[in-house]
Amino acid sequence: MKEIILIKYGEIILKGLNRGRFEDLLVRNIKKALPKECRADVRKSQAITYVEPAEGADVDEIISRLQKVFGIVFIARAGVFPKDMDVILKDGAEYLAPYMETVDTFKVEAKRSDKKFPFDSPAISREMGAATLRRCPHLKVNVTEPDTVVRVEIRDSEAYVYADVARVSGPGGMPTGSNGRATLLLSGGIDSPVAGYMMAKRGVELNAVHFFSPPYTSDLAKDKVIELGRILAGYTGKYSLYIVPFTEQQLAIRDNCPEEHLTLIMRRMMMMVAERLAKRSGSLALITGESLGQVASQTIHALGVTNEAVKDLPVFRPLVGMDKDEIVTLARKIGTFETSILPYEDCCTVFVPRHPTTKPTLDKLLESQSKIDMEYWVEKAVGEAEWIVLE
Amino acid sequence: MIYLDNSATTFPAPEVVREVAETMTLFPGNPSSRHRFGAEAAKKLAGCRERLAAVMGVLPEEVCFTSGGTESDNIAVLGGANIKKGRRIVTTAVEHPAVLECMKRLEGQGFEVLYLAPDPDGVVPLSAFREAINADTCLVSVMTVNNETGAIMPVDKLKPIMAKAAPRALLHTDAVQAFGHVPVHFARWGVDMASVSGHKLHGPRGVGALYVRKGTVLRTPVLGGGQEKGLRSGTENLPGIAGLALAAELMGRGAERAAELKARLMEGLLSISGAVHNGGANESPYILNVSFEGIRSEVMLNALNAAGVCVSSGSACAGAKSGGSHVLKAMGAMADSAVRFSLSRYNTAAEIDAAAAAARSAAEKWRR
Numbered sequence: 001m002k003e004i005i006l007i008k009y010g011e012i013i014l015k016g017l018n019r020g021r022f023e024d025l026l027v028r029n030i031k032k033a034l035p036k037e038c039r040a041d042v043r044k045s046q047a048i049t050y051v052e053p054a055e056g057a058d059v060d061e062i063i064s065r066l067q068k069v070f071g072i073v074f075i076a077r078a079g080v081f082p083k084d085m086d087v088i089l090k091d092g093a094e095y096l097a098p099y100m101e102t103v104d105t106f107k108v109e110a111k112r113s114d115k116k117f118p119f120d121s122p123a124i125s126r127e128m129g130a131a132t133l134r135r136c137p138h139l140k141v142n143v144t145e146p147d148t149v150v151r152v153e154i155r156d157s158e159a160y161v162y163a164d165v166a167r168v169s170g171p172g173g174m175p176t177g178s179n180g181r182a183t184l185l186l187s188g189g190i191d192s193p194v195a196g197y198m199m200a201k202r203g204v205e206l207n208a209v210h211f212f213s214p215p216y217t218s219d220l221a222k223d224k225v226i227e228l229g230r231i232l233a234g235y236t237g238k239y240s241l242y243i244v245p246f247t248e249q250q251l252a253i254r255d256n257c258p259e260e261h262l263t264l265i266m267r268r269m270m271m272m273v274a275e276r277l278a279k280r281s282g283s284l285a286l287i288t289g290e291s292l293g294q295v296a297s298q299t300i301h302a303l304g305v306t307n308e309a310v311k312d313l314p315v316f317r318p319l320v321g322m323d324k325d326e327i328v329t330l331a332r333k334i335g336t337f338e339t340s341i342l343p344y345e346d347c348c349t350v351f352v353p354r355h356p357t358t359k360p361t362l363d364k365l366l367e368s369q370s371k372i373d374m375e376y377w378v379e380k381a382v383g384e385a386e387w388i389v390l391e
Numbered sequence: 392m393i394y395l396d397n398s399a400t401t402f403p404a405p406e407v408v409r410e411v412a413e414t415m416t417l418f419p420g421n422p423s424s425r426h427r428f429g430a431e432a433a434k435k436l437a438g439c440r441e442r443l444a445a446v447m448g449v450l451p452e453e454v455c456f457t458s459g460g461t462e463s464d465n466i467a468v469l470g471g472a473n474i475k476k477g478r479r480i481v482t483t484a485v486e487h488p489a490v491l492e493c494m495k496r497l498e499g500q501g502f503e504v505l506y507l508a509p510d511p512d513g514v515v516p517l518s519a520f521r522e523a524i525n526a527d528t529c530l531v532s533v534m535t536v537n538n539e540t541g542a543i544m545p546v547d548k549l550k551p552i553m554a555k556a557a558p559r560a561l562l563h564t565d566a567v568q569a570f571g572h573v574p575v576h577f578a579r580w581g582v583d584m585a586s587v588s589g590h591k592l593h594g595p596r597g598v599g600a601l602y603v604r605k606g607t608v609l610r611t612p613v614l615g616g617g618q619e620k621g622l623r624s625g626t627e628n629l630p631g632i633a634g635l636a637l638a639a640e641l642m643g644r645g646a647e648r649a650a651e652l653k654a655r656l657m658e659g660l661l662s663i664s665g666a667v668h669n670g671g672a673n674e675s676p677y678i679l680n681v682s683f684e685g686i687r688s689e690v691m692l693n694a695l696n697a698a699g700v701c702v703s704s705g706s707a708c709a710g711a712k713s714g715g716s717h718v719l720k721a722m723g724a725m726a727d728s729a730v731r732f733s734l735s736r737y738n739t740a741a742e743i744d745a746a747a748a749a750a751r752s753a754a755e756k757w758r759r
Contacts (some may be wrong), residue, residue: 215693215757 072170174203191289512671513542541678550581594638598631659747
């Protein structure tokens with residue numbers, strides 16, 4: 001018997017005339033998520049998208065990859081049957097039996113897109129219900145609150161049978177690329193990968209910027225960031241990571257600017273570098289992992305002062321209203337937490353003022369910043385950035 | 392790359408690599424099996440035991456093969472502590488975690504453990520042992536050479552003190568950094584147990600040995616099929632054991648050359664302004680620990696790594712923990728700017744000079 005994987009999507013069907021474009025993007029992303037070695041065909045027909053695993057392909061692996069494709073709401077394994085009512089009933093009930101072992105009650109919902117099929121939807125539902133009861137005598141029908149719904153879909157060339165218990169959730173959201181591109185400021189910490197995930201989930205294609213400060217930060221710290229980027233790439237497909245050497249900039253700030261403003265001047269400089277790299281790579285926004293009040297440099301005053309350094313692009317801060325434990329929960333869910341907590345220095349913690357200001361004012365900060373030639377250091381950093389492709 | 396992290400691990404000698412592969416191929420049987428393959432493996436095992444015993448200067452039946460220094464330490468410390476003989480255990484504050492963690496467990500079981508502090512040169516003075524060892528002492532465990540500073544402890548002078556104060560107590564030494572590096576005479580010193588490890592001698596990882604003086608009774612924590620006279624159950628790692636025996640033989644008289652290289656390195660490093668030697672005169676010729684004032688250990692380590700020089704801050708076994716080395720803190724040294732250079736017979740004078748030059752330029756560039 002043949003089995004396929006049905007892809008169900010939510011939000012994108014609301015997009016009216018854009019629907020076709022969103023679907024095409026989703027299909028493209030699914031194809032990218034399932035390279036040749038997965039041995040699965042991705043098809044779209046009659047407004048339904050499905051994946052057809054080759055004989056002997058690893059279906060569980062395929063499903064776990066699909067669970068990372070944004071735009072998919074759920075994924076269902078379904079049996080494929082010829083459009084012969086007797087076969088559908090008998091083999092369909094047989095196919096369902098293992099899934100039905102875990103439930104007590106069910107109902108059947110049938111859909112018939114081929115209106116020439118000799119049975120109408122209520123008749124199919126009735127017959128399939130009876131066949132299922134014959135095969136699984138422990139079941140009872142409950143049309144108002146069933147444990148699971150058995151679905152029969154009669155398509156142009158074949159029929160699908162599956163039960164809702166056999167489906168798993170996708171990540172939801174919108175297909176990557178449906179909302180343009182944005183540049184993530186990726187440190188080695190817990191927050192920034194989560195911020196990247198959240199914006200990617202809304203269809204944003206990512207690229208990322210990482211600042212590193214050898215020898216104050218080690219190669220291991222850089223490897224850790226690359227690993228975090230790779231985990232994110234599992235959701236977004238491949239993207240570019242700019243790696244910006246930042247030691248001299250940090251030393252210039254430390255040697256010339258008032259101590260209580262070190263962190264904020266550094267963050268402003270990072271934003272300026274990121275914005276220029278973003279524009280160069282076609283990004284339409286910046287993404288940071290800032291969360292209001294989490295540390296001294298993320299108070300409402302500090303965010304305002306940092307934000308002022310960005311000239312044109314909007315800055316997305318998807319974590320701004322989240323508590324640390326909510327962020328940690330999400331980091332665990334997307335699989336970045338264990339890597340994030342590896343104990344390597346990151347460049348933000350190399351020179352930390354003993355008494356950082358929590359209520360900075362812009363004019364004082366600009367005065368502190370004027371001790372160095374910001375433009376020179378920003379351009380130098382942009383010029384020395386290297387990039388690698390993550391996948 | 393210039394490899395000066397030989398206290399973390401040494402690179403295997405090519406002869407050892409061949410010996411391990413050959414033993415794996417030619418002696419596939421289990422030494423406990425009664426058939427021909429088993430007998431051949433048993434014979435090979437016995438030969439290796441004799442050879443290692445000869446290098447250690449002990450009897451073959453006093454050599455117990457283990458999975459490495461940590462397991463040897465565990466068997467010796469957990470197996471040697473005996474509350475019926477006494478509640479007190481005397482050790483030092485600068486032991487390897489393989490000993491210290493065992494001590495923590497024993498404290499939980501009602502033992503009183505005394506952690507003796509070193510002098511600023513890294514050596515625990517004999518007077519401290521005289522004060523600590525009393526009639527209630529059942530075990531004394533002191534490393535021969537400290538893994539971070541190279542300090543040589545007075546293990547050779549402990550048994551006479553114990554003979555008077557605690558005649559039934561056992562003496563264990565973690566000789567992982569000593570065996571093959573500095574002269575050791577376990578039998579003459581009256582040591583009851585001594586731990587050694589293969590991969591510190593250009594041998595394989597995952598193999599070591601515990602010297603157990605004839606007549607010593609241990610309550611081993613490793614239970615199973617009763618191999619190694621019941622002290623270390625588990626099918627013998629014959630390829631590793633063959634590698635260990637050969638590696639021990641090859642160590643030979645490398646110490647003189649190491650001493651020359653160390654003197655050269657010391658001269659190069661200590662002429663850097665702000666550099667301080669963490670240690671004293673009585674040290675392994677293979678280890679040199681230096682603090683560079685104003686530069687955190689990781690910064691020096693990263694800068695040297697970028698310049699192609701591999702070193703450690705403190706001990707590799709504490710690599711993920713922060714807060715600086717327990718050893719250097721106990722000595723009162725600049726623990727958070729300490730860097731350990733550890734040598735091997737494969738290092739050259741040119742490498743030493745290049746490493747010292749790299750350290751100098753890193754120190755000048757990154758000092759705060």
